[in-house]
Amino acid sequence: VVAKKxxxxxxxxxxxYRTITYAALEQKVDIENEEKLMEVVKNVNIEFQQGENTQLVFLNGQDVSEIIRTPEVTNRVSIVAKHRLVREEMVRRQQELAEKGGVVMDGRDIGTHVLPDAEVKIFMLASVEERAERRHLENINKGFxxxxxQLKKEIAQRDKLDSEREVSPLKKADDALELDTTSLSIExxxxxxMSIVSGVFAK
Structure with a gap:
């Protein structure tokens, strides 16, 4: 929504990372094995397209926008994301996508690792309970x-894994503005x- 505005x-x-995880699971690759995962990564082309109301994700030309959001993928993505070589390749691709500017990038290590010189950095927070409620509604609406x-446990566990991983852990950048969204609507x-962005660009 922000990017559109x-x-x-x-x-x-x-x-x-979800797309890589899905591809590895489809190929029955051991996601704890970094070397085998990298073989998957090398053969994966990920593309984004803007749909009518959402962003579409393509894996080697196949629309995987919905399937990468299933619990099977969600519960394993942190294991894939912890591998150094996988992250290095993903960061390289992300930086390549951002080279021309004019991007809104969403992720757990953007301000600290992927785009440390970004013009605007916002570290968004929400309680585990609130995020679980949101995911629960999303799952129900999608028929999952x-x-x-169980979602509360999984989200807390994912936060723990991402915060404690050795390579580019989840943490707030020193110069990022914190925004707690727990009690806020999307609007x-x-x-x-938009208010934060306007303030930064006005300087």
Whole structure:
């Protein structure tokens, strides 16, 4: 939504790791094995296209926008994302996408590692409970089986894995502005982000 308002390109870096995870699972590759994972990565072409109301993600020409959001992928993506070589290749691709500027990039290590010189950095927070509620509703709307209590555990575990990983862990950049979205609607979040962006660009 923010990217659309700014006429920028939106890049969901999490979707890139999800796509790699999905490809590895489809090929029955051991996701703990970095060497085998890298063979998958080398043969994966990830493209983004703007749909009517959402961003579409393509894996070697196949639309995987929905399937990469399934619990099977979600619960394994942090394992894939912890591997150094996988992250290095994904970061290289993300930096390549951002080279021309005019992008809104969403991810867990953007401000600290991928684009440390970004003009605007916003570190968005929400409680585990709130994020679980959001994912629960999203799953139900998409027709996926969903258990709210299980989601809370999975989200907390993913936060722990991402915060403690050796390579570019999840953390706030020193110069990032913090935005707690726990009690905010999407419209309110967008409004606050646009206000921050306007303030930075006005300087």
């Amino acid at each position: 700014l006429s920028y390109v939106y890049i969901d870096t999490g979707a890139m 089986d969903s258990n709210l209590e 309110e979040v967008v409004q606050k982000i």
